[in-house]
Amino acid sequence: MLYFFFLRPADVLRLFILQAEMFERMKNSNADHESRKQLQMKMAQKEREQLAQFLAALGAAQAQVEQKEREISDLSAQAANPQRAEDAPPPAPMLKLNINLNNVRQAGVDFGAVSNAKVCADNDDAVGAARAFITAGVSIELKESLEALLAQATAAQRAKDYNSGSELFATACAMDSRSFTAVFGYGWCRDELGDHAGAAAAFQKAAQLDPANASANFNFGVTLMKMGNLPEAIVAYKTTLKLDPAHVDAYYNLGIAHSRMLDFQGAIDAYTDALKLNPEHYLSVYNKGISYKKMGNLVGAVDYFKKAVVMTPTDVDAYINLGVALKEQKIYGDSVTAFKKALQLAPENKDVHGNLGFALDYQADAVRDAGGSPEAVAVLLLEAAAHWEVQYGATCSFVVNARGRAAQFLKPSQWAT
Numbered sequence: 001m002l003y004f005f006f007l008r009p010a011d012v013l014r015l016f017i018l019q020a021e022m023f024e025r026m027k028n029s030n031a032d033h034e035s036r037k038q039l040q041m042k043m044a045q046k047e048r049e050q051l052a053q054f055l056a057a058l059g060a061a062q063a064q065v066e067q068k069e070r071e072i073s074d075l076s077a078q079a080a081n082p083q084r085a086e087d088a089p090p091p092a093p094m095l096k097l098n099i100n101l102n103n104v105r106q107a108g109v110d111f112g113a114v115s116n117a118k119v120c121a122d123n124d125d126a127v128g129a130a131r132a133f134i135t136a137g138v139s140i141e142l143k144e145s146l147e148a149l150l151a152q153a154t155a156a157q158r159a160k161d162y163n164s165g166s167e168l169f170a171t172a173c174a175m176d177s178r179s180f181t182a183v184f185g186y187g188w189c190r191d192e193l194g195d196h197a198g199a200a201a202a203f204q205k206a207a208q209l210d211p212a213n214a215s216a217n218f219n220f221g222v223t224l225m226k227m228g229n230l231p232e233a234i235v236a237y238k239t240t241l242k243l244d245p246a247h248v249d250a251y252y253n254l255g256i257a258h259s260r261m262l263d264f265q266g267a268i269d270a271y272t273d274a275l276k277l278n279p280e281h282y283l284s285v286y287n288k289g290i291s292y293k294k295m296g297n298l299v300g301a302v303d304y305f306k307k308a309v310v311m312t313p314t315d316v317d318a319y320i321n322l323g324v325a326l327k328e329q330k331i332y333g334d335s336v337t338a339f340k341k342a343l344q345l346a347p348e349n350k351d352v353h354g355n356l357g358f359a360l361d362y363q364a365d366a367v368r369d370a371g372g373s374p375e376a377v378a379v380l381l382l383e384a385a386a387h388w389e390v391q392y393g394a395t396c397s398f399v400v401n402a403r404g405r406a407a408q409f410l411k412p413s414q415w416a417t
Helices: 009-080 101-107 111-122 126-136 143-158 162-175 180-192 196-209 214-226 230-243 248-260 264-277 282-295 298-311 316-328 332-345 350-369 374-392 397-409
Strands: none
Touching (some): 143 162, 143 180, 162 180, 180 196, 180 214, 230 248, 248 264, 248 282, 282 298, 282 316, 332 350, 350 397
């Protein structure tokens, strides 16, 4: 069965109105969608622009940071290497460490220590560089760096800075144990610092490194003698003289060593050889007189002491020894003269006063025995008492007895108590 529906005109009109409203809603909906899409695109573009601006600002900030870091680095470099004042002393010799780092790598040594050595060298730190190479165990030759180090050590030695010189030479020895200059210089500095054993070992090694070097053997002998090892010192001096027969000081020191061993004839022979090479060698003249005196040869002693005071008129000890030798020969007048000359040079020397007192006392006895006047004897005794008083004091028995004896030759009003 079919059913037919019929619409009234008002219903048809209502349908058209509904369709129109629906079409308008669809149109508005499309417009809203398009608007939202455009808004999203604008927002994305704005975000991209903001991001670009941020990245640009970040790049500029990074550039500023890097610039500041460079400025700080430059300031640090200036602080680490300040410019020297124009009046400052010249810098130490620059180290030139000409090495092949690739070879060092292949050698399997401590490459970091080698790099540290180069840094020290760039800062003129010879000791630091040398020690770094020692730490690295580098066995390749570093001639220029060693020469620079030795130059610093020698400068310290000449300036009498023996502590620094010793340290520098020791470092040089560690770099090259066969360097004669390093070993010899170390021995010299140790000897000046009072380390005679260390010095002797160094000089002995130097002599082994250069057996033909007379100076090494001579200084080995000097340090041995300072240590009291006289027999070996004599051997060292004789070795020196084989290498250098004209070494005057070796002959002189040989004489001193013989004298200390109580071999006075050996000492005289050595002094004689020294004087053959240099007749003006004062110490050989003076000590030859000492050896003659110790042997009991007073004539020889007086002869050489007289030569000594002519060569060096200011040597108090030479006048004293001359006075003693003359006194023992009973030549009292000349003995008194020698002691008075010594007293002119050293008025405060109590030993001279004492010796002069005895010489005057002996002279007084000689004048008395020779029948001299009582006044002359008394004057000599009173003068002797005055010099003894300087050395021993007024209550000393020598002083009291001398004045008592003088009283026997003079009236009391003529001498002072």
